[in-house]
Amino acid sequence: MDERPDEELVLEARRGRKEAFAELVRRHQRKIYGLAYRMAGNHADADDLAQEVFLTAYRSLDGFKGRSGFYTWLYRIAVNLSLNYLKKKGREAHETLEGEAGGENAAFASPERSSAASELGAAVGEAVRSLPPAYKSAFLLVASEGLSHAEAARLLGCSENTVSWRMYRARKMLQARLQPYIKGDAI
Amino acid sequence: MRCEKAKRLVSDALDDELSPKRLARLEAHLGKCTSCRAYRRSLELIHAEAAKEAPPAPDQEYWGDFVRGLSRKIDALDVRRRPRPKPAPLSPWLRPALAAGLVGLVVLAAFILLSRRSPLPEEFAYLHSEDSLSGVLEAAASDPELGNYLALEVSSSIADAAPIDAAGEPFLAVDEPFFWESLSEEELAAIAADLEKDNGQGEPQ
Numbered sequence: 216m217d218e219r220p221d222e223e224l225v226l227e228a229r230r231g232r233k234e235a236f237a238e239l240v241r242r243h244q245r246k247i248y249g250l251a252y253r254m255a256g257n258h259a260d261a262d263d264l265a266q267e268v269f270l271t272a273y274r275s276l277d278g279f280k281g282r283s284g285f286y287t288w289l290y291r292i293a294v295n296l297s298l299n300y301l302k303k304k305g306r307e308a309h310e311t312l313e314g315e316a317g318g319e320n321a322a323f324a325s326p327e328r329s330s331a332a333s334e335l336g337a338a339v340g341e342a343v344r345s346l347p348p349a350y351k352s353a354f355l356l357v358a359s360e361g362l363s364h365a366e367a368a369r370l371l372g373c374s375e376n377t378v379s380w381r382m383y384r385a386r387k388m389l390q391a392r393l394q395p396y397i398k399g400d401a402i
Numbered sequence: 403m404r405c406e407k408a409k410r411l412v413s414d415a416l417d418d419e420l421s422p423k424r425l426a427r428l429e430a431h432l433g434k435c436t437s438c439r440a441y442r443r444s445l446e447l448i449h450a451e452a453a454k455e456a457p458p459a460p461d462q463e464y465w466g467d468f469v470r471g472l473s474r475k476i477d478a479l480d481v482r483r484r485p486r487p488k489p490a491p492l493s494p495w496l497r498p499a500l501a502a503g504l505v506g507l508v509v510l511a512a513f514i515l516l517s518r519r520s521p522l523p524e525e526f527a528y529l530h531s532e533d534s535l536s537g538v539l540e541a542a543a544s545d546p547e548l549g550n551y552l553a554l555e556v557s558s559s560i561a562d563a564a565p566i567d568a569a570g571e572p573f574l575a576v577d578e579p580f581f582w583e584s585l586s587e588e589e590l591a592a593i594a595a596d597l598e599k600d601n602g603q604g605e606p607q
Contacts, residue, residue: 233476240469245459248468252457261457262468269472274479339451357417358452364419383413389448390441397444 221285229276236276240269243286247293253355254297256344264300268293294352294370301348335396342392346385353381354389403431405438412442416449505548509555512538 217224217238227235247268252261271292272279279288346354356367357378364378371378390397403411411428414420420428432439460468542549585593 233473236476237469237473240472241465244465244468248460249457253455258458258460266468266472266475270475270479273476335447336451336455339448340455343452343455354452358449359455361453364417379410379414379417379419382417383410386413386416386445386448387409390444393448394444397447 222281225276225279225281225285228273236273239285243289244269246286247289250290250293250355250360251297253359254301254352256340260300264293264296267296271296291370294356298348298352298371301351304348335393338393338396339389342389345392346388350381350385350388353378354385357382403427405431405435408432408435408438409441412438412445415442416445502547505545505551508538508541508548509552513555513559 221239221242224235224239228239244265248261248265251264251268252258255261255264268289272289275292279285283291343351343354343359352371353367356362356370357364362370364375364382368375368378408428408431411420411424412432415425415428432442538552542552582590
């Protein structure tokens with residue numbers, strides 16, 4: 216296994232050594248795929264997104280100045296592409312929870328009405344995927360990926376306050392949707 | 403503290419983003435608010451479930467295919483981005499030959515066009531030819547070599563086209579009296595101006 220640091224492999228890849236770039240891919244593919252999967256919510260789209268992340272990185276290698284680590288840079292590309300994906304999906308057919316915090320949602324109205332989301336874990340996954348893109352990306356970066364508000368703000372190009380507000384709103388939407396599943400547990 | 407404010411702080415607290423001072427204020431509120439405590443508990447459950455939800459872990463075969471598929475795309479990308487090889491520079495002796503060939507082609511094309519277009523009676527064909535040559539003459543004005551070559555060709559073509567008189571000399575249309583009568587006032591004025599400029603004779607004889 217190649218143990219050279221990422222930055223050295225980047226220099227090699229810039230000189231045209233594709234094996235160096237392949238090593239970078241092998242090193243980070245799982246984490247990038249994981250983020251893509253959380254954002255996309257299915258394997259096929261996550262696979263496409265992850266491939267696109269590495270292709271974009273390869274095309275932009277000359278633009279990598281080394282001010283941050285290679286993985287941070289790659290992660291930022293992944294977040295940007297995922298956000299574009301979410302916006303596109305949102306435009307296409309997304310049913311959002313925005314503005315429906317107290318309303319009825321067929322998929323989450325009650326445990327009896329949702330066979331797929333019969334358990335809290337599955338229901339949470341579904342509910343998170345149904346969040347509007349801006350809230351979903353903040354929630355996934357902070358709650359699932361474990362980033363701080365400051366890190367998420369940098370990636371999303373907004374202020375920490377905005378991230379804090381989106382987290383609050385996302386949680387409120389999720390709590391309202393998932394109430395039938397957690398009522399007994401929470402009290 | 404109002405409950406709505408407390409709920410906002412609960413969210414920040416779950417992300418470890420709350421200062422100790424604010425956390426203390428929140429805890430004080432939660433200590434006496436059942437509803438906000440229940441809200442925090444429900445968020446903790448959601449948070450824990452969301453953090454637990456791990457993406458699937460594809461097997462080694464998938465990752466092998468992933469890298470191979472990506473490599474194919476990168477190869478295709480490189481083929482598209484590869485700069486096209488520049489044509490080899492022309493050798494010094496080939497350039498004038500190529501230029502001369504191009505000039506020859508232009509002249510040839512001009513004469514082919516001229517030979518095909520002659521709806522006028524044969525005796526007035528030169529008028530049509532003069533008009534048709536205007537484009538070529540303009541090109542020749544900026545290229546001395548082409549100009550010389552064209553002048554030579556035009557002279558010889560006039561000699562070739564002109565009928566031979568009894569003395570064996572080419573019969574030129576300007577010698578024909580009807581030629582002058584066929585010209586308009588403007589054309590006559592232009593010819594007069596040219597003659598005046600060339601030799602001081604203002605009137606055609």
